[in-house]
Amino acid sequence: MNRRQVREKAIQTLFQLTLNKELSPEEAMENALMIDAIEDIATSVEDVPYLSELVLGILGKEEMIDNLIQEHLKNWQVSRLTKIDLAILRLAVYEMFDVMDENVPKKVAINEAIELAKLYSDDKAPKFINGVLSSMIEE
Template sequence: MQALFEWDFNERKNDRVEDSIFRIVQEFGPGLDELDFIQELVLGVIKYQDKLDDIIEKAAPDWPIHQIAVVDRNVLRIGLFELLFGDKKEVPARVAINESIELAKTFGGENSGRFVNGVLGTIYKELGEPGKDEMPAKKKRPKDVTYEEMPIEKLGGAVVYRQTDAGFELALVHDVFGYWTLSKGHIEANENEKECTAREIKEETNLDIEVEDELGKNEYIASHPEKGKMRKQVIYFLAKCVGGELRLQAEKGGLDNVDWFTLPEIPDLRMYDDVLPFVTKAINLLKLKKS
């Protein structure tokens, strides 16, 4: 696990992987008689990294592989490698999944175990008992397409605020990767962006909102199990809470919590880099309202 972490953290340079494996084993497991197995596992994950990542993205389509924490994505790679290429007699599929969950709990964040369980469980259900070197034939793999050919999905999201005696507070949702982020949802064709955003926020957080300023747009590429790679375009708004009690309506889309935060608390939260600019702009607008 540590060898893969170092490899991934160091921009996936392969020239010193075997040296790293030997050094780590000597440091943390002197006398270990499973060096061959460890080398086979680590080098196998590296060899099939692209294939493993492609499957992981299809099982967690809302989360591009680069947004998954380094520990979590390498635990997933290990577990998936064993599911696809491991000796089923020595390591049955369910054992491989359970071992990955324990790795995630030990080395990952608070929600890593649950996340790894969900992703590998989804893959296991799709693959059944996968063959050693083959992918299931029951579903055709989406063909690779250029950026221009990728289907586009539009979403609307908001920085939702309320004003209390203590000042402004923002409502944020928490995902299974351990990040606080913004609530958002799908915009249907020909829908009004503001009305749709208000509806999606209500469905996800139970809050009634009044959409105000547009904060900007963001785009990222995600993978869908059937549609393949697609461009997700999100428009974000500043929105005022006008009713409703904040609560997560359903644990869907990889979310597990929701809460209010004062503006001074925001900088200490773990947030995605591509979300921070919209939160910062919203805070600046709120400061202008206050003045």
């Protein structure tokens, strides 16, 4: 499973967790991985340690990440973002500033977020997400 696929699984996991508070992060990750089990990509969280690092890292710093996102929203509130856009932004912010693997350049994290928005959100989301994330690296 490549990094882009892991990022997709991470936002699918985060999205599930925003909709179902009863679900544990581990269950949500397993659910996300089961989507591709038919295609025999990866079927357990143990096979994809970067997924656990992303999801658990984001959840552990969710409030701090959301505050940083809020600082860069213009005339908007984090609470009004779509769940999928919020998941994509959280993932990108975590990769840009907190991920253990130092090999994720900020521009790569932004580009990956834009590509995920093209796949999972509406037509306006890629530009919006690019604007929010780009303003973070311009400081």
